[in-house]
Amino acid sequence: MEQRAMKDEFFPADSVSHDDPAVERAMETIDGLKSSEQRELLRSSYRAVLAFERTKDVDHLTDFAKNLLATVRLRGIPAYAEALRKARGPRKSGEALNVEEVLNRLME
Secondary structure, three states: OHHHHHHHOOOOOOOOOOOOHHHHHHHHHHHOOOHHHHHHHHHHHHHHHHHHHHHOOOHHHHHHHHHHHHHHHHHOOHHHHHHHHHHOOOOOOOOOOOHHHHHHHHHO
């Protein structure tokens, strides 16, 4: 019972339910990530919230929300996820980066 309260405690009554089908699909995708990737999602979430707290600029939250939705949706496409896994092997000097690596570096 307490676990349920924690899931809903910070959300208004009209928020999306924690067991909404889209949320469930996203959680399946996130569960399939490596722990380091899950950690990066949490780190990015916290950074966006902290930036908002410090600046009061909601763009930190809206930009992060858009990026998170796009990332989770893309990662939920099996062919995309497989292509990422294959592209993650060690690169030779001068070899091109994959798109996700470029985006991650731009976000840093």
